[in-house]
Amino acid sequence: MRKNNTLAKWIANSAFILIAFIALFPLLSLIISSFRPSSELMRNGISFSINWSELSLRNYIHIFTDSPSYWQWYGNSLIISTLTIVLSLFFSSMVGYALAVYKFRGRNLLFLFVLVIIMIPFEILMLPLYQLMINLNVINTYTGVMLPLIVAPIAVFFFRQYAMGLPTELMDSARIDGCTEYGIFFRIMAPLMLPSFSAMAILQGLNSWNNFLWPLLVIRSNDLFTLPIGLATLLTPYGNNYDTLIAGSVMTIIPIIILFIFFQRYFVAGLASGSVKG
Amino acid sequence: MSGLDVNKSNNPSTLAPAKRENKMLRFLNSKKVAPYIFVFPFILSFSVLTLYPTIQAFIMSFQRILPGQVEFIGLQNYQRIFNQTFYKALANSTIFMLLTVLILVTVPIILAILLDSRLVKFKTFFRSALFIPALTSIVVAGVIFRLVFSESDQAIANQIVGFFGFDPIRWQFTAWSGMFLMVMMASWRWMGVNVLYFLAGLQNIPKELYESAEIDGANIYQRFTNVTLPFLKPIIIFVTTISIIGGFRVFEESYVIWQGTSPGNIGLTLVGMLYQQGIQQNDMGFGAAIGVILLILIFVVSIIYLLLTGAFKRGDE
Numbered sequence: 001m002r003k004n005n006t007l008a009k010w011i012a013n014s015a016f017i018l019i020a021f022i023a024l025f026p027l028l029s030l031i032i033s034s035f036r037p038s039s040e041l042m043r044n045g046i047s048f049s050i051n052w053s054e055l056s057l058r059n060y061i062h063i064f065t066d067s068p069s070y071w072q073w074y075g076n077s078l079i080i081s082t083l084t085i086v087l088s089l090f091f092s093s094m095v096g097y098a099l100a101v102y103k104f105r106g107r108n109l110l111f112l113f114v115l116v117i118i119m120i121p122f123e124i125l126m127l128p129l130y131q132l133m134i135n136l137n138v139i140n141t142y143t144g145v146m147l148p149l150i151v152a153p154i155a156v157f158f159f160r161q162y163a164m165g166l167p168t169e170l171m172d173s174a175r176i177d178g179c180t181e182y183g184i185f186f187r188i189m190a191p192l193m194l195p196s197f198s199a200m201a202i203l204q205g206l207n208s209w210n211n212f213l214w215p216l217l218v219i220r221s222n223d224l225f226t227l228p229i230g231l232a233t234l235l236t237p238y239g240n241n242y243d244t245l246i247a248g249s250v251m252t253i254i255p256i257i258i259l260f261i262f263f264q265r266y267f268v269a270g271l272a273s274g275s276v277k278g
Numbered sequence: 279m280s281g282l283d284v285n286k287s288n289n290p291s292t293l294a295p296a297k298r299e300n301k302m303l304r305f306l307n308s309k310k311v312a313p314y315i316f317v318f319p320f321i322l323s324f325s326v327l328t329l330y331p332t333i334q335a336f337i338m339s340f341q342r343i344l345p346g347q348v349e350f351i352g353l354q355n356y357q358r359i360f361n362q363t364f365y366k367a368l369a370n371s372t373i374f375m376l377l378t379v380l381i382l383v384t385v386p387i388i389l390a391i392l393l394d395s396r397l398v399k400f401k402t403f404f405r406s407a408l409f410i411p412a413l414t415s416i417v418v419a420g421v422i423f424r425l426v427f428s429e430s431d432q433a434i435a436n437q438i439v440g441f442f443g444f445d446p447i448r449w450q451f452t453a454w455s456g457m458f459l460m461v462m463m464a465s466w467r468w469m470g471v472n473v474l475y476f477l478a479g480l481q482n483i484p485k486e487l488y489e490s491a492e493i494d495g496a497n498i499y500q501r502f503t504n505v506t507l508p509f510l511k512p513i514i515i516f517v518t519t520i521s522i523i524g525g526f527r528v529f530e531e532s533y534v535i536w537q538g539t540s541p542g543n544i545g546l547t548l549v550g551m552l553y554q555q556g557i558q559q560n561d562m563g564f565g566a567a568i569g570v571i572l573l574i575l576i577f578v579v580s581i582i583y584l585l586l587t588g589a590f591k592r593g594d595e
Contacts, residue, residue, distance in 0.1 A: 012397040019389070020407035026422045026466065027410065029434070033425065045428025048437050091319040098316030102309070110317055117328050121527050121576060123549045124569045127556045128331035128338060151323035180303075181312035210415040212530050217557060228417040235420060235534060246425075249418040256413045264406065267413075268474060 027253065034059055034250045038242035059247035067244045072223055073230035074251075076142075077209060080226060084146050084208040085201050091151050092200065093193065096159025097185055101168055111160070117153040122213070130217050144218040145226070149208060155200045162196035163189070195266070202263065203270035209256065227252050335573075338566035355567035364568075366543045367551040370457070370532075374547065375525025377461045382472050382521050383514065389469075390476035391506065405477070409470035416467075420534025423463050424450070450535060456544040460531040468524075472517055479513035480506070515587050519580055526576050529553065548572050 029046050035055040063070055098104075099111050129148060138144035166189055174184045190197075212228045219225055225233070231252065234245040260267050305311060339356070342349045389408070393401050411419075427435045427449040436446040449455045483505065491501050507514075529549035536545045538554060546554075548568060556565020 009397050012392050012395070013399060016392070016398055016400075016404045020404050023407050023411055023466070023470070026419075026426065027414065029426065030418070030422050041425060044430040045433030046422070046425040047432045048434055091323075094316045095320040098313040102313035102316075104310070104313040107313070110320065113324055113328075114320075117324065119523075120328065120332065121523060121573065123527055123529070123552060124335055124573045125328065125331040126552070127562050127565050127569060128334035129327065130557070131334070131338075131562065132326075132331065148327055151320050151327075156320060180307045181309065182307070182315075185316070206413065212416055212533075213553075228415045231415075231417045231421070232534065232537075235417070235424070235537065245421060249421045253414055253418055257410060260406075260410065260413055268409070 027257075030246070031250055034246045038246060041246060042242045059243040062243045063247045063251070067248070069222055069225075069230065070244055070248050073225045073227045076224060077227040080142055080145055081205050081208040083142070084149050085205045087146070087150050088152050088155060088204050089197055089200055092155035093159045093190065093197065094185065095151065096156045096161075097163045097189060097193070099156070099160045100163035101166065101171065101189070114153045114156050114160075118157065122148075126213070126217065133218060139218055140220045140224060141218075142224075145211075145215050146208075148214060149204070149211075152204060152207075155204060158200055158203075159193065159196055162193055166192055195269075198263065198266040199270035201270075202259075202266050206256065206267075206270075335566050335569055338563055339570045341563045341566075343562040351563070355564045356571075358564060359567055359571065363543060363546070364551065367546045367548050370544075370546055371526055371528055371548045373457060374460055374464075374528045374531075375522060377457070378464050378468075378525045378528075379518060379521045381461065381465045382468055383518050385465075386469060386472035386476050386517070387510065387514070390473050390480055391502075393473065394477060394480040405470070405473070407470075408473050411467045411469070412471050414467060416463075416530040417534055419463050419467060420531075423459055424535065427455075427459055451541055451544075453542070453544040456535070456540065459535055460528065460545065463531045463535075464528070472521075475513055475517050476510065479510050483509045511587075515584070519583065522580055522583060523576055526572065526579070548575075 032050065033041055033046050035057065036050075037054055037056070038059055040054070099107060099114075125148075133139050133144045133147070136144075138147065170188055171184050174188055179187070210228060211226070212232075215226045215229050216232075219229060222230070222233075227248075231245060231248055234241040234248075306315065340350060340352060342351045342354070392398055393405060398404065426433060429446065429448040429450070430436065431440060431446040435449060439445075439447055447455055449459055487505050488501060491505055496504065527549055528547045532540070532545040532547050532550050538550065538558070540546060549572070552565050552568040552572070555561050555568060
């Protein structure tokens with residue numbers, strides 16, 4: 001029995017080393033390849049055999065000195081993600097909080113709507129939303145990209161679940177002390193909900209940073225592209241931009257992975273709550 | 279309070295607005311009104327950004343929409359849909375859905391059970407390693423997969439194929455390998471997230487159950503089918519349902535490999551066709567009709583699945 005167990009342990013651990021390797025290998029190979037000549041990559045793809053003498057910082061030097069549009073996309077992505085995080089956390093937390101702590105007419109109906117929106121695939125709304133953005137004259141603007149993300153149903157749901165556990169007695173004593181309903185939320189309850197804010201900041205930030213289909217529709221000019229859209233324009237079979245593409249890809253994911261290492265707990269909480277994708 | 283009012287009444291010009299503001303503030307601050315102010319952004323965004331577009335999607339599907347000119351054309355869009363291209367897209371999306379459901383439900387269960395057991399060390403590291411691909415943007419995943427599965431015989435995928443004595447494969451140009459690429463990309467990115475769901479489910483199983491099952495002489499297989507599976511069932515149903523929905527919605531995996539036009543439509547999906555017709559060809563009515571069919575398809579398949587698994591039977595789930 002004991003011997004059996006050691007064998008099982010040995011097999012399970014080796015299997016996981018292999019699986020972790022398969023999971024991380026694509027990213028590692030991307031990082032290593034980013035030091036290889038881009039023409040070589042374009043012709044031969046990523047190869048097992050590495051010619052160490054041909055590795056250089058050329059792609060990175062190119063991107064830092066000769067790719068102004070890449071940094072423009074980076075800036076756009078940073079601005080859009082930051083604004084989306086701030087606005088969506090502000091609005092979604094208020095809604096989720098109210099659904100959890102107040103009893104009011106229509107509350108259950110509203111909560112039902114939240115659940116329904118989570119279920120509706122975005123692709124169905126895409127064309128009418130696109131038409132709406134044209135009519136609102138926000139095509140090709142930051143606003144147009146952010147608008148559908150600002151009150152995020154999944155974040156409302158998450159905040160509501162979290163706020164259900166808040167001590168409501170605090171509210172009554174705050175009222176007696178003359179605190180307004182809004183003061184109660186901003187000064188007392190929101191600070192208590194801090195962990196949920198971190199998880200949702202990561203979920204919304206990641207969604208916005210990696211968002212592809214909607215910005216692809218809304219943004220038309222090169223100087224307003226977000227990173228995924230800009231990089232996707234370089235993904236052509238005849239492309240001579242592989243230097244920007246490959247070094248740019250690495251620099252798109254590195255900040256996220258660094259954040260992940262520091263805030264792992266919140267990433268896990270955020271993504272497990274909101275990744276409605278198969 | 280009243281004393282203060284009397285004092286101030288000497289100066290009516292400042293008193294009146296102050297008092298009205300107070301009343302207004304008190305109204306806004308009442309326990310009856312405050313919740314509505316909190317939820318107002320949601321009501322607004324729900325009406326404008328969800329309810330209106332949903333209704334509009336159905337209306338548009340019965341219209342021919344040209345710039346500045348909208349015409350009601352009945353079922354014509356729907357009559358035009360059912361052609362070879364649509365069946366190709368339907369087949370591709372359905373095969374993708376079935377394969378991703380199969381892979382992204384069974385493999386994560388096994389991985390989660392192993393990660394939850396006493397067998398594996400460095401659990402946090404393995405969990406993080408599996409999870410990191412989920413942080414990668416689809417475009418970066420596309421860059422990697424295109425380079426790894428390049429048609430050159432020097433690229434990794436073809437080096438492996440060559441090692442087993444086969445000729446290099448032109449991955450992006452044949453139907454089966456194109457589908458293989460899309461499924462691999464989705465599986466790579468979402469495996470870790472699904473493992474998390476199942477890990478969360480496993481942590482809810484009381485450990486005493488396993489112990490008593492072991493005392494009763496249940497072997498590993500019996501413990502799995504009689505203890506683990508029944509407890510995991512709600513999560514399996516949840517993950518399968520979101521995988522069905524996500525599978526039918528496939529678009530990005532295809533887009534980053536072929537940019538919308540694949541040889542012989544081997545990578546065309548339903549959403550890809552919606553994008554092509556509705557946005558690129560600017561035939562929004564036709565695109566909307568494809569969207570409505572997609573919605574019905576997702577709805578019907580999910581409901582059938584949920585009925586088959588008996589998810590509606592218990593009122594508490």
